[in-house]
Amino acid sequence: SRALQGCEGALLVVDATQGVEAQTLANLYLAVESDLEIIPVVNKIDLPAAMPEDVAEEVENIIGIPAEEVIPISAKMGTNIEQVLEAVVKHVPPPAIDIEAPFRALVFDSHYDSYKGVIAYVRVFEGTLDKRQWVQMMSNDVTAEPIEIGIFAPAMKAVDKLSAGEVGYVATGLKTVQECRVGDTITLRDRPADQPLPGYQAVKPMVFAGFFPTEGEDYALLKEALERLQLNDASLVFEPETSTALNFGFRCGFLGLFHMEIIQERLEREYDLDLVATAPSVRYEIKMASSGEEQIIDSPAMLPDEGQLDEIREPWMHVQIFTPDEYYGVVMDLVIKRRGEFVGQEYPAPGRVVLKFDIPLAEIIIDFYDKLKSGTRGYASMDYEAIGYRASDLVKLEVLVNRVVVDALAMIVHKDHAYHRGQKLVTALRKKIPRQMFEVPIQAATGKRVISRATVKAMRKDVTAKCYGGDISRKRKLLEKQKKGKKRMKMIGTVEVPQEAFMAVLQLNDD
Structure with a gap:
């Protein structure tokens, strides 16, 4: 979205073999919200499976531009590229220019250079910048004297001045990217602008x-x-x-x-x-029962005991799934199993459906996309955006190996799914943890209650091998002696959890 704010127009490139996908729609809506001129293009018409006419009709149904105006091209073969360039010149308006206003430029990308520090890629909206003028970041008031300013032609080319309407770069000399964040506004230190350009939001990890x-x-x-x-x-x-x-x-x-x-x-x-x-987890909001204090945790091991909590809130996402309508039931079944809520549907083209759901982020971060692709033979595509936090009935699922909590295997799950997930996790770990000289119990617990258990049997020597016949009490005495030794060994023995056990959490199958 930040890059779209630096543009006046956009090419909507659609694959002639795949048609419109979820990402196509998501980016199209962003471009329309930014009030950009849209030029639709159908690419890969040289492939045997290409359907340029059908895809052009899909585009017409979605954005209303007549199918005849959709330009069929092959970027690989160079077919009709001149028509695209002509359409850009004809339809995309020139940028609005105000050279007299205080300098304001939007940072739409940046990278770190060992010699020049942070190099910010900018679109200049107002004013001018000379190469020796000090600049200031409007979000954090960091100032710097540019080492170099320039334009892309298409390689970096140093110039003496950047003016309104131009796209270029500013080598700031700053030592960390955090000081010059993408989406920030650059202005002059000696003549700063009053307001930053709209749209800056600090990136939040999910x-x-x-x-x-x-x-x-x-x-x-x-x-x-x-x-x-x-x-x-x-x-x-x-x-x-x-x-x-x-x-x-x-x-x-x-x-x-x-x-x-x-x-x-x-x-x-x-x-x-x-x-x-x-195993990846998400950020949760918790409210303490005694004080009403709200905290944010990003690790399941940090979650307090159930008795200390008033409620736990988890992040939810609004998901759009674009799929052929024959896989309607497959997608619906997959999402409902993951605690998804159906919101609505649209039919943008014959035989294609957009299904809209609200679903917890924790349910889609591990293998949701893989299941979606395999269930629809690769035809479905997905796009999602955050919609905030909602209170849910969540519990911490802990794993105990030989009665010792393994904090790295802890996870936060919905109460209704805790027994099912605990059972599968314990079964998977039982296969991964090697046998010891003593019995190793593996337990899944929520709070103080153990909900599932499996045991890795001890390696045993056949102590009765030398007893040929004779009284049964002799054999029993030897077995009891062995049992006492195993019990004593268990009290002092430790179990090393192998790396494969941590990967087992990622491979839990919810089917």
């Missing part, structure tokens, strides 16, 4: 997970790697965390599950780290 190095000595390397990634990614947040099972690590916040996977992959590939990631 999904949280713990990252722990498998080798304790890699903790410092993990910290350095996260700090380097944060230079280019202001939406990544992290803080130190300790776990009895996994020792020292970091609690990291991400925009979504895909963002988390990218960060984890980069840490493992670029920095050669071997990591254990705990």
Whole structure:
């Protein structure tokens, strides 16, 4: 949305083989809200499965632009590209220019450069900026003298002045991306603007997970790697965390599950780290029963006992699922199983339906998208946005291995699903935890109540092997002696939970 605010028009590019998808609709609505001129284009017409006429009719049904005005192109072959450029010149209006007003520019992207610091990509709305004038960020009042200003042609090209209506970059020399956030407004220090440009919102992480190095000595390397990634990614947040099972690590916040996977992959590939990631969780709001105080927690281990809580609120999302109508029942069944609430539906084109639901974020962050794709043979697509917090009947599900709580395996679940999830988790862990010389109980508990249990049997020596016949009391005496030894060993024995056990949480099947 921040990039759309820096534009006067937008190309709506639709795949000729796939048609309109959920992301297409979501971005189209954002462009319409920003009052942009829309130029519809159907791409990949060179493919054998292309249906440009049908897709053009879909576009007409959705946005009302006649199908004849939809431009069929092949970016790969260069077909009809001239028509697109002509349409941009003809339909997209020039930017409104006010050079005399105080300088205001919208930061729509940024990256960190080792020599020039944070380089902000900007769209200038008002005024002019000379290369030696000091600038100021309007959200946090940070000031800087630009090292370089320039335009994209298409590579970076230094210039002496940026004026209203231009898109360019400002090399600020700042050392952290947090000081120059995307969506912020840049103005002049000596002649600041009165109001920032609309639309700035600080990015809030939605999904949280713990990252722990498998080798304790890699903790410092993990910290350095996260700090380097944060230079280019202001939406990544992290803080130190300790776990009895996994020792020292970091609690990291991400925009979504895909963002988390990218960060984890980069840490493992670029920095050669071997990591254990705990199951992703979301941020909850809790209200204390005694004081009425409200707190925000992002780790299940931080949730107080049930008796101290008045209510727990969880984040809910508004989800739009775009699918062929033959998979209507499959999608409906999947969402209702995840505590979703049906809101409405639309038929934007023949044979296609948009289903709208409200659903808790915790239910869609692990494997919802995979199930949606497999259930609809890859045809469904999904888009979602946050709609706030709602109170729910939630409990903390804890896992005890050999009667010791493993905090990294704790999760917050709905009370109705606690027994089902606990049973599946205990069954999965039983297969992952290796046998010991003593019996290892694995328990799932909510509050003080154990709701499921499985036992990893002890490795046993056949102590009666030397007894050939004879009285049964002799065998019983040997077995009792072995039993006492196992009991004594259990009192002092510890169980190391393997990495695969933490991954078992991610692979729980809700079917």
